[in-house]
Amino acid sequence: MDFKRTDFPDDFVFGAATAAYQIEGHKFGGAGPTHWDTFAAGPGNVVRAEDGALACDHYHRFAEDLDLLKDGNFDAYRFSTSWARVMPDGKTINPEGLDFYDRLVDGILERGLKPFQTLYHWELPSALADKGGWANRDTALCFGDFTDAITARIGDRMAAVATINEPWCVAFLSHFLGHHAPGLRDLRATARAMHHIMLAHGEAMTRLRSAGIDNCGIVLNFEHSAPADSTAASRDAANLQDAIYNRWFIEAVNKGTYPAEVLAGFGDHMPGGWQDDMAQISQPIDWLGVNYYTRHKMTQDAGAVWPAVRSVDTELPTTQMGWEIYPEGLHHFLTRMARDYVGDLPLYVTENGMAWADQIENGVVDDPERVQFVSDHIMAAKKAIDDGANVKGFFYWSLLDNYEWAFGYEKRFGIVHVDFETLKRTPKASYHALKTAIAR
Numbered sequence: 001m002d003f004k005r006t007d008f009p010d011d012f013v014f015g016a017a018t019a020a021y022q023i024e025g026h027k028f029g030g031a032g033p034t035h036w037d038t039f040a041a042g043p044g045n046v047v048r049a050e051d052g053a054l055a056c057d058h059y060h061r062f063a064e065d066l067d068l069l070k071d072g073n074f075d076a077y078r079f080s081t082s083w084a085r086v087m088p089d090g091k092t093i094n095p096e097g098l099d100f101y102d103r104l105v106d107g108i109l110e111r112g113l114k115p116f117q118t119l120y121h122w123e124l125p126s127a128l129a130d131k132g133g134w135a136n137r138d139t140a141l142c143f144g145d146f147t148d149a150i151t152a153r154i155g156d157r158m159a160a161v162a163t164i165n166e167p168w169c170v171a172f173l174s175h176f177l178g179h180h181a182p183g184l185r186d187l188r189a190t191a192r193a194m195h196h197i198m199l200a201h202g203e204a205m206t207r208l209r210s211a212g213i214d215n216c217g218i219v220l221n222f223e224h225s226a227p228a229d230s231t232a233a234s235r236d237a238a239n240l241q242d243a244i245y246n247r248w249f250i251e252a253v254n255k256g257t258y259p260a261e262v263l264a265g266f267g268d269h270m271p272g273g274w275q276d277d278m279a280q281i282s283q284p285i286d287w288l289g290v291n292y293y294t295r296h297k298m299t300q301d302a303g304a305v306w307p308a309v310r311s312v313d314t315e316l317p318t319t320q321m322g323w324e325i326y327p328e329g330l331h332h333f334l335t336r337m338a339r340d341y342v343g344d345l346p347l348y349v350t351e352n353g354m355a356w357a358d359q360i361e362n363g364v365v366d367d368p369e370r371v372q373f374v375s376d377h378i379m380a381a382k383k384a385i386d387d388g389a390n391v392k393g394f395f396y397w398s399l400l401d402n403y404e405w406a407f408g409y410e411k412r413f414g415i416v417h418v419d420f421e422t423l424k425r426t427p428k429a430s431y432h433a434l435k436t437a438i439a440r
């Protein structure tokens with residue numbers, strides 16, 4: 001690594017991140033069915049139709065995983081609490097689910113780690129999906145009840161709480177592009193989900209505040225959008241992509257408005273009276289989570305339906321996901337958030353990492369590409385701090401190789417290798433490199 005701990009402020013937090021459905025093993029502990037189970041079982045949706053039933057069996061092995069964080073010199077752990085585990089039908093509490101998170105949080109605190117909770121990282125209970133999921137306004141209100149239930153049990157022990165992970169993925173990727181559950185390609189459902197997921201954020205904020213919880217925020221994913229060439233058409237395509245992917249969410253939270261060009265595209269598909277929700281959606285947050293992975297170069301997709309944009313192939317090196325490696329994009333978003341939106345509000349890089357086709361040989365995983373990737377991105381965060389952004393932490397995605405959604409177990413993001421036959425954990429070279437760099 002090209003940085004050391006002392007290059008960062010003393011209170012800067014180094015962590016690693018996971019999400020419930022991707023690691024826990026959903027078949028354990030009385031969790032209810034989710035729209036990801038349905039989606040994974042559908043033809044052609046997920047590589048080998050894999051699901052999160054077993055995943056990394058973190059449900060039983062969490063102590064070992066928390067030891068890896070502690071032994072790796074991490075300060076914090078970002079995890080999510082599964083709605084379908086806590087409320088299998090979306091409404092009724094499963095005491096076993098609450099007990100699990102109680103044990104997990106005890107384990108985090110016993111090891112001196114700071115717990116960073118995410119309330120929603122994508123496993124919507126099937127009972128709610130069957131009633132329209134995020135296209136249905138009621139889902140946002142039910143999410144408030146889930147927030148109350150889990151917060152009553154663990155809320156007072158959190159270092160930080162995020163409401164929603166990556167609303168763009170929840171809404172646009174899942175309802176317009178069809179790549180994630182529920183796998184729709186429907187503009188009307190998209191417009192509704194784009195609003196209702198932000199309403200769910202607002203509703204959760206209201207509930208967290210009335211429970212007296214501070215240090216609450218939201219985790220947004222940002223993708224750098226650049227024009228593919230110097231034509232006006234490509235510039236417009238890049239701007240529209242930026243508005244849909246990046247500005248919709250931060251402007252809702254920070255300004256209480258949505259970008260006009262995206263509203264124009266949604267037209268009368270927006271749910272009636274959405275304007276009345278914007279005050280709740282834009283109530284103050286305490287921190288902003290920035291997830292950043294890649295850049296896309298955009299151009300116009302002539303003849304296609306709105307938004308009629310598409311990305312072109314990159315000449316730069318890519319990861320196992322085919323995502324361009326572009327660390328400058330992280331600096332771009334951290335400084336842009338500070339300058340154009342949140343000012344001095346604390347920013348956390350809540351996810352950044354790379355998938356790579358790692359090989360395990362004689363119990364060793366050598367991943368110099370990942371070491372370089374992490375180093376370059378942490379240096380980009382450091383440069384953003386030097387340029388005035390109030391960046392307070394960096395979480396690597398992910399602690400473990402895990403269920404990579406539509407890609408099943410094929411894509412490996414972990415700094416710890418998982419053998420999905422034996423479930424054995426093996427720290428990779430990148431884990432050891434980070435451990436050395438962030439030692440106190």
Ligand code: PNW
Pocket residue numbers: 019022165166169173221223291351397404405413
């Ligand atoms: C994020 N895209 O997902 C999620 O927060 C994680 O659960 C996930 O494992 C990680 O990044 C790696 O994919 C994304 O298509 C999924 O632009 C897809 C996209 C972006 C983020």
